[in-house]
Amino acid sequence: MLVDLNNISKNYGEEVILENCNLSINDRDRIGLIGVNGAGKSTLLNIISGNLNYDDGKLFIKKGLEIGYLKQNNALDTSNSINDEIKSVFADLIKIGEKLEEMRKKGELDAEYSRLNEFFESKDGYNIQTKINIVLNGMGFRDYDKNTIVSKLSGGEKNRLAFAKLLLKEPELLILDEPTNHLDFEALAWLEEYLEKYKGAIIVVSHDRYFLDKISESICEIEDHKLIRYKGGYSQFVRQKEERVALEEKQYEKQQEEIEKMRDFVAKNLAKSASINSVGSRVKALEKMEIMAKPKVNRKKISLKFNTDIEPFKNVFHGENIKVTVGTEQKLICENIDFDIQRGEKIAIIGLNGVGKSSFIKALLGKIKFEGKARWSDNLKISYFAQENEQLNPENTILEEVHSRFPLKPQEDIRATLGMLLLSGDDVFKKIKDLSGGERAKVAFAIIMIERANFIVMDEPTNHLDYQSKEVLEQALKDYKGTLLFISHDRYMLNRVPTKIIEMFSNKFEIYDGGYDYYLSHKKVEKVETTKKEQSENSKQYFKSKEQRAEEVKLRNKKKALEKRIAELEEKIKRIQEEMAKPEIVADYIELNKLCEEMESYNQELEQKMEEWIELN
Structure with missing residues (x-):
């Protein structure tokens, strides 16, 4: 056992x-x-x-x-x-x-x-x-x-470098706090494979549900100050x-029913002498019973349902030779892009940070x-959820913001929709600028629900x-009957929602007809040759050092033998000389001649061995 927490x-x-x-x-x-x-x-x-x-x-x-602890700073x-x-x-x-x-060079x-x-x-x-x-x-x-000075790196790059250092230290207990931040899909896939063999x-600690599914053998949830451990990854935890x-x-409801029945029996039979023993036994049973506390579980979840009134034509969008540039310097986002969207498709766009995913959909x-x-389909009604919800007026209250979009809709209906997103009571009078990121997202979801876009x-x-709200959103998007185009780095969502994934590059789109696992399996096939080449280079380095060590051992053994x-x-020569000095x-x-010949042979071999030893040194 490495660590044990007992009633901490x-x-x-x-x-x-x-x-x-x-x-x-x-x-492990x-x-x-x-x-x-x-x-x-x-x-x-x-x-x-x-x-x-x-x-x-107690803490052991x-x-x-x-212990190696990766923090965000x-x-x-x-x-x-x-x-x-x-x-x-x-x-x-x-x-x-x-x-x-240095010792090798000096022959030591x-x-x-x-x-x-x-x-x-x-x-x-080595x-x-x-x-x-x-x-x-x-x-x-x-x-x-690799000669770049660390101070010139961005915050995300510094975090990745600190993480790399920690992995190379190989501590017995690795503690990671949001390790997937600042990592692209390729780095995440590598990290998951690396940690699997750690x-x-x-x-x-991670909000990345896909990552938790990949590496976790158990999930510990802290809720209402308590810690509960579940076997398996994130998906098993949810179930x-x-x-x-x-x-x-x-169990709580069943016990409450039993308690109520026992109390009713006592109340009805307390005055009856014939039932005095039965009443007493019930009272004692109640006194001895370990009363269960009412489960303190927050059952409040947002509720989302995206409906649509009209159905567009089959070909929702068709684009040819699309070129997008942004800014005064006309920075190229993409060019020569042919792109189609069919009715009912749920398409995810992925790509490296800065490749221009947001700019591309804004252009569309x-x-x-x-x-x-x-060319867009006729009878198309579009709803747009911006990344930071900048389309919301920061000076409006929640209620004002939604009502300004739908002035003819009864306020009671608007408040009912907001209530589905747990925005109720006085919350609806909060200003947009005072909301958290999650609350702003809920306001945007409410608007989309009311718009009923296709x-x-x-x-x-x-x-x-x-994570609970993510689950609800994903299920709502899966159930949505209209067409969906979205950008996400959330691999769990990318595995649940899309029917198609498009990886965006500056000069091309690569299309994968499935979710994230499908995309990843095909990317692995594409990268086989690159990976083989890298493994070959690493193997060459490894075996080169291995051969060097083997040669050193061989030389060292030869020197010892010499x-x-x-x-x-x-x-032997010393003994012969001592023998030759004897009078007999x-x-x-x-006998003397025989010893002289023997000593000459030994001297010749000694001279040869000394020359070999000098060469080795």
Whole structure:
């Protein structure tokens, strides 16, 4: 066991954050930690990592446990280059490698060299650069100049570099707080594969449901200050939680019925002497009964339903040779694009940040000028959800904003729709500028629901939503009978909603007829040759260093054998010389001649072995 939390509680003043939380973390555990904002996820991680005291309970941390904690503000030496900063992980090992190289050059292949080399090999020191290349490439630094100074990197790039350093340290317990931020799809796929093979335990906080499904073997949810653990990934958690809540409510209701029946019996029979024993037994049973607390589960979820009144023609949109540029410098977004949308399709557009996905859909909607041919279907009614909902008037209240769009609609109907999104009571009088991102999104959803459009365009609709609201939105879009075009980086949504995925590049679209898993499987096929080439290069580096080590061992063994033979020959010659000095040998010409010939043979071999030893050194 690495870590064990036993009835851990934490308060901030009068505010309860965690209450009687229990959690065990063992070797190679893969734990996803979820909960609404402010539930106490970061508090729990800081307690586990030893960075925060707790108020009550017991905490066991294995002696000498190496913990690596990825936060959103990991410190880097910004004066270093990327290369120097990443190599700082192996600073001590690199020094040993440099010393070994120096000893080799000087020919000091002695016992000290053997000891250092054995330690260096045990730490996989000869593969440091290969490891660095693999992790930097995986984290999106493949095409970077590694001499770039860290201070010149963006915030997202610095976070990725800090993450790469942490992975290379390979701590026994890896704690990750929103690790998927700033990573593109390719880096995410690499990270999931890397973490799957990671030798240590992992506990991760993430809003990325697809990521949690990929790496988690259990999900821990903090709700109402308590921590509950579920087996499996995120998808299994959703099902298991629904089953648990339903069971708890059923058990509570059943117990309440039993209590009510017992109380009724006592009340009706208390005055009857014949029933006095039965009444007493019921009273005792009530006193001994462990009364279940009413399940404190927030059952309030938003409700979404996108309806449409009219059906467009089959060909919703047809575009030829579309070219989009933006800004005074006419920055090219895309060109030579042929693009069709058919009725009922649900199309997701993906692509690297900055490729121009938002600009492209704005061009289609006529908000940005573009070149080429474009033809929309007749009787088409379009609703648009902007990424930051900038179409909303910040000075309006919620009610004013929606009513301004539909002045003829009764206010009661508008408030009923807002109520479906948990915007009710005095909330409707809040100004748009004072709303959170999630609340602004709900106002935009309410407008789309009332519009009843047959074509919905959305730009990152799951941003700012909690995981429950994301589930509701995705189901509403799946049930929607109209046509949908949306941009998203949410891979869980990309797997559930679209019938087609379009990957956007500056000069082309690549179309995949399925969800994210389908897209990913086909991308893997396309990248096989590239991957093989990279693996080949890494293998070459690995086997090159392996061959070098084998050659060193061979030379070292040869030197030892020579030194042993030289010592043997010197000892033999010494003994012969001692023998030849004896009076009886001096008087025996035949024996003396025999010893002289033997010593000459040994001297010749000794001279040869000494020359070989000198060459090796």
